[in-house]
Amino acid sequence: MLEIQEFEEINSENDLIFLxxxxxxxALIGNEILIKNYNKIQTITSKGRKGDxxxxxxxxxxxxxxxxxxxxTPEISIHAEESGKLIKTSQLTWCIDPLxxxxxxxxGYPFFGTSIGLLYKNNPILGAISVPYLxxxxxxxxxxxxxCNDKKLMVSNANSLIDSLLVxxxxxxxxxxxxxxxxxFCYLTHKTRGVRRxxxxxxxxxxxxxxxxxxxxxxxxxxxxxxxxxxxxxxxGGSVSDYPNGEFNLSSGRIxxxxxxxxxxxxxxxxxxxxxxxxxxx
Numbered sequence: 001m002l003e004i005q006e007f008e009e010i011n012s013e014n015d016l017i018f019l020x021x022x023x024x025x026x027a028l029i030g031n032e033i034l035i036k037n038y039n040k041i042q043t044i045t046s047k048g049r050k051g052d053x054x055x056x057x058x059x060x061x062x063x064x065x066x067x068x069x070x071x072x073t074p075e076i077s078i079h080a081e082e083s084g085k086l087i088k089t090s091q092l093t094w095c096i097d098p099l100x101x102x103x104x105x106x107x108g109y110p111f112f113g114t115s116i117g118l119l120y121k122n123n124p125i126l127g128a129i130s131v132p133y134l135x136x137x138x139x140x141x142x143x144x145x146x147x148c149n150d151k152k153l154m155v156s157n158a159n160s161l162i163d164s165l166l167v168x169x170x171x172x173x174x175x176x177x178x179x180x181x182x183x184x185f186c187y188l189t190h191k192t193r194g195v196r197r198x199x200x201x202x203x204x205x206x207x208x209x210x211x212x213x214x215x216x217x218x219x220x221x222x223x224x225x226x227x228x229x230x231x232x233x234x235x236x237g238g239s240v241s242d243y244p245n246g247e248f249n250l251s252s253g254r255i256x257x258x259x260x261x262x263x264x265x266x267x268x269x270x271x272x273x274x275x276x277x278x279x280x281x282x
Contacts, residue, residue: 016126019126020141023139024137026065026068034114037057049173052172058102066086076090076092078096079096097115100203111200115128115129115202117226118227129228129232136148148206148210155259158259162191164193165192166192171219178276179275180275209236216256217255230248238258239263244267
């Protein structure tokens, strides 16, 4: 990830603080709408892939946040999950996931949130994630640490998989590919205290940053899933990379985020796993 002195369009630390506050306010806009509409969804439609849903609430949150960001930072581009890209001349881009965990939300399962990240040349530099049902607002700014509400965060000090709790997820294309994370899930369930599947990547990353879980890996993710969470984990002292190896690349859709003490062991174990035969589950 970038260092603070590399920015060309941000003139001072005050600019970064200002933009971080904008991200936090945007996440709280989502927080308010999600709570107001919880268990009151009016429409649910599929975006084409099995399990990939959008509700009227996703659309309302996204529109309100875009309006707010356009007023506050009219020069900054926007890349939103439901409406796509709004390109400006700036090398800065807001990434909006209005409702991360739509399937959870549509079933009344209280694991969901709103994620807002800011990229500079496709690198995360700050972000905020609201987790409404827990009344938690996670945020981070490059070089300034990570916070949940007003509490400074630090990833767990777990140093072995056998003593760790992990979290992961499964991409929408899992029905069509052998690279579906099923084998990794089973394998690491036997190597750890357990593996959870939350169903909201941004919230999973926030939980790594806060030490609620010791590590997270997933593939098939989108930029808006990762833009805020990656910097929040990094600023909480965590390791953020590709998996099973390689440097973090926001566009790859793959991430491994964990306590630094777990990184090498977790990468090694993930590299051992071969996909399950599709005939076993089709």
